[in-house]
Amino acid sequence: MFCPKCRSEFKQGIDRCPDCGVMLVAALEPLEQYETGNFLTVYQTSNPGMMSIAKSLLENAGIYFATKGEAFEEIFKSGTVELQVLLEDAEPATELLKDLEEMPDFQQTD
Numbered sequence: 794m795f796c797p798k799c800r801s802e803f804k805q806g807i808d809r810c811p812d813c814g815v816m817l818v819a820a821l822e823p824l825e826q827y828e829t830g831n832f833l834t835v836y837q838t839s840n841p842g843m844m845s846i847a848k849s850l851l852e853n854a855g856i857y858f859a860t861k862g863e864a865f866e867e868i869f870k871s872g873t874v875e876l877q878v879l880l881e882d883a884e885p886a887t888e889l890l891k892d893l894e895e896m897p898d899f900q901q902t903d
């Protein structure tokens with residue numbers, strides 16, 4: 794049994810999450826933000842320059858990352874590359890990368 798709110802798993806026989814007070818369900822709906830494995834997309838861009846900046850930010854912070862859509866044929870198809878990090882790194886990674894969107898290069902300001 795699972796809590797739909799905090800997604801904890803409980804033994805059979807428990808019907809309410811002691812933390813959230815909500816009724817448990819037999820199976821959880823998969824979260825849409827979950828990608829393959831435990832990776833979460835924290836940044837996506839069609840600008841290769843911005844992508845390399847994003848990568849080096851994560852590299853400097855020692856955060857492991859993977860890219861999705863970087864294969865040539867995929868770029869051709871969607872034009873967007875996604876940068877993914879492990880779930881536990883999602884928060885610091887998002888924090889690091891949020892500055893990218895404020896960079897002048899990101900938006901046309903003229």
Ligand SMILES: [Zn+2]
Pocket residue numbers: 796797798799800801810811812813814
């Ligand atoms: Zn709960």
